[in-house]
Amino acid sequence: MKVQLLHLKDSIQMAWFTMRTHKMRSFLTILGVLVGVAAVIGMVAIVQGLNKSMAAQIESLGANVIYVSRFEPQVQVGGGGRSEEERKRKYITFEDAMAIKELCPAVEAVSPEKYWWQEPDGNQVKYRDKEARNPQLGGVVPEYAVVNNCFASEGRFVTDSDINFKTYVCVLGVDVAEALFPHADPIGKQILVNNNRFIVVGVAEKKPAFLGYSQNNYLLIPFTTYRKIYSSSESVWLAVKPKSKAGIEAATDQITQLLRLRRGVPYDKENDFAVFTQDYLMDMYRSITGVAYLVMIVISSIALLVGGVGVMNIMLVSVTERTREIGIRKALGAKRRNILWQFLIEAMTLTGTGGIMGIIFGAALGIFVGAVTPLSATISLWSVIVGFSFSVSVGLFFGIYPATRAAKLDPIEALRYE
Amino acid sequence: MLIKTVDLWKTYTVGTETIHAVQGVSVEIEKGEYVAIMGPSGSGKSTLMNLIGCLDSPTRGEYHLNGRRVSAMSDDELAYIRNKEIGFVFQTFNLLPRASALHNVELPLIYNGTSSGERIRKAKEALKTVDLEDRMTHRPNELSGGQRQRVALARALVNNPALILADEPTGNLDTATGAEIMELFGRLHREGNTIIIVTHERDIAIYADRIFYLRDGKVEKEEDVRHIKNSGN
Structure with a gap:
């Protein structure tokens, strides 16, 4: 050797x-x-x-969040797209969200969300002579904060009374706050969102950048206010937080059962909707x-x-x-x-x-x-x-x-x- | 007895022709002897040298070297014997061209697992024996012909072999340098080494004590030449 x-x-x-x-x-x-x-x-x-x-x-979307969508998430490679059956599916609605919140015991919070794109150049958000760079505009409920792990770092978030009274208040992402109020406190200021007046009530915590792109160019308004102004389709994006990490499967099952019932899916047919988690997106x-x-x-x-x-x-x-x-x-x-x-x-x-x-x-x-x-x-x-x-x-x-x-x-x- | 061959034959087949290069050679050489094998080209002296040097196996007959029957050994066993018992000196020196003199001399020690430190020590010692300790880092192309052959001699000595086998060691050297090298062989012999020189020149062969004359693959005659040297030739 x-x-x-x-x-x-x-x-x-x-x-x-x-x-x-x-x-x-x-x-x-x-x-x-x-x-x-x-x-x-x-x-x-x-x-x-x-x-x-x-x-x-994917993690920043919120830990242990379950998403409910009309379609299975999929990667679009080339043409193809959705099938006829898929395109004819019923929307997931605000009422579905309320039903999940009420009837699924493993669920802690439900966040129905809608997002708006103002034609032709995106959302116009202004304060005096300052203008934000076409931020994303979301209609949300108070549970949004819990589910998406996105709290107000200054001021407050959207509250139940904002929902009830369809108030014209908004919570700004850090980028929008910095663009409109570089030297001033944004709380209490009146801004123009697609030519509607809104009062700034809060600024959200900063999210980390993704692939060099900032994730903070958005503003959130009460869901009901959003509906009043932008009465588009019934369809909502649903994010659900289970009571515990261990309860994620129970919550998924309960949501699936409930939605099958509400959407009248026969017992021998596949789901005509998708319930998935960030693990699924990761996979x-x-x-x-x-x-x-x-x-x-x-x-x-x-x-x-x-x-x-x-x-x-x-x-x-x-x-x-x-x-x-x-x-x-x-x-x-x-x-x-x-x-x-x-x-x-x-x-x-x-x-x-x-x-x-x-x-x-x-x-x-x-x-x-x-x-x-x-x-x-x-x-x-x-x-x-x-x-x-x-x-x-x-x-x-x-x-x-x-x-x-x-x-x-x-x-x-x-x-x-x- | 260091070397004993009994009816040694080596037969080659070239095309359809069968060549008997060595035909029944029986020689005995004692430890400490200085022997020359002489013969014209084609006499089979190279083939005999290859057999004695364990580079080749005989077709027939027996060869005992230092108490071992090497005539029936495998390639790897022969390699072991070459490493342990034989130090070669070639006409064309056969040094590794890109390696230093020291590394060239170290080479046989690499193949018996000598440790690096020990190798360098022994190689330096061997180079000192041939008076080349100040040329250790030189490459062969930076050395004269005589110096190269002395490096080859140091390499042959380094493993303390039972036998030094030299094939026309002065063939590529001028007369004066050749004489120097032969003086060195003489000294090594006096120090107790067994030496066999293969040559076609009588001038070189008479440096030895005994000459075997080879012709057509057979030992034609054997001559004791000690008296010539002693008479001061």
């Missing part, structure tokens, strides 16, 4: 020595491996960064990145394969060139396996070095992309380990044939080789 380890150390030294004496050739040889590994590391870094932002974003997102990973693995496998063939080629040249050296080594007592390992380790050192350069290059790429785009790149340990061991394995695999050829050389013939 000791002898074997000594060989390993010496072989790596010898391999380094050979590489240094053929810098350019070695570099060109490992380019394929380098590119393959760099692609893996860089892409993984970016996708992982995206994952982190996405996870943070859906993961299935998309899964495809991205698959594509990446295919691309880098091809690069590594090409790199491996290059390594094999160069190793064969190297064996021929060094026939005499092999003869000398054999004459001095090198056994077949010594020669075999020398060339295998040389091939692995080559590709391993390519792997390390690829890791550095890929990491730099990830960090660069992270720096110039809103994506935050995360270099994960496992991708580094996988990248390195893969590149070494390529060397081992494609080194076997040349190394076997070297090991089999006859010492007398090899010594005579010119």
Whole structure:
């Protein structure tokens, strides 16, 4: 064993020595491996960064929130869209929300929400000569704060009496507050929202940015007031908070049963609505990145394969060139396996070095992309380990044939080789 | 007895032709002897050298080296014997061109698992024996022919082999340098090393104590030449 380890150390030294004496050739040889590994590391870094932002974003929707929608959430790839059956489905309404609140014991709070887009350029929100940058306008109930984990940091939130009296009050997101009131206290001020006068009663807590985009460009008004001004469709977006994290399934079941009843779904038919959680959104997102990973693995496998063939080629040249050296080594007592390992380790050192350069290059790429785009790149340990061991394995695999050829050389013939 | 061959044969087949390169050679060489094997080209002396050097196995016959029957050994066993018992010196030096003199001398020690520190110590010692301790970091192409052959000699000595086997060691050197190298062989012999030199030149062969003349794969005659040296030739 000791002898074997000594060989390993010496072989790596010898391999380094050979590489240094053929810098350019070695570099060109490992380019394929380098590119393959760099692609893996860089892409993984970016996708992982995206994952982190996405996870943070989905979590910021509120911990343990159940969503109720007319449709299953889905990823639109190309055309297709919703089926006829789906488009004819009944809306989820404010009354559904009230029924859930009243009849589902596992539910703590229900937040029906509606959002408005003013044609043609978005919502116009003004205070004197100042104007906000087309904020999102939401009609909400007091439970919105609990369900979406979005409380007033200044002033107050929408209250039950606001709902009852359809008051013209609003709660601003931080961006809107800063745009309209850079130097003043917004509470109590009168602003214009799509030419309706509203009194500012609160400013909401700041939400973290997502992919570089601020999540604070919005204002919220009482649900009833919203309905009075923008009497559009009955459809609402429903977010539900269960009483406890453990109760999330019970709540989901209760909501499903209740809605089936209210919507008159026959017992032998599928739900004509969807009840889902942020875990579900997370899973859906993961299935998309899964495809991205698959594509990446295919691309880098091809690069590594090409790199491996290059390594094999160069190793064969190297064996021929060094026939005499092999003869000398054999004459001095090198056994077949010594020669075999020398060339295998040389091939692995080559590709391993390519792997390390690829890791550095890929990491730099990830960090660069992270720096110039809103994506935050995360270099994960496992991708580094996988990248390195893969590149070494390529060397081992494609080194076997040349190394076997070297090991089999006859010492007398090899010594005579010119 | 260090070397004993009994009716040693080596037969090659080249195309349809069968060549008997060595035909029933039986020699005995004692430990501490200085022997030359002489013969014209085609006499089978290279083949005999390869057999004695354990680079090749005989087709027929027996070969005992230092108490071991090496004629029936496998490739890896032969490699072990070459490493432990034999120090080679070649006509063309056969040094690794990109390695320093020190690394070249270390090489045999790598293949018997000597630790790195011990290797360097022994290699330096061997280079000192051939008076090259001040050229350790030089590469072969930075050394003269004589110096290269001395590095090769140091490499042959480093593992303390039972036998130093030299194949035309002066063939690529001028006469004066060749004589220097032969002086060095003489010194190593006086220090107790067993040496076999393969050559086609009588001038070189007479440095030895005993000469085997080889012709057509057979030992034609054997001559004791100690009296020539002693008479001051």
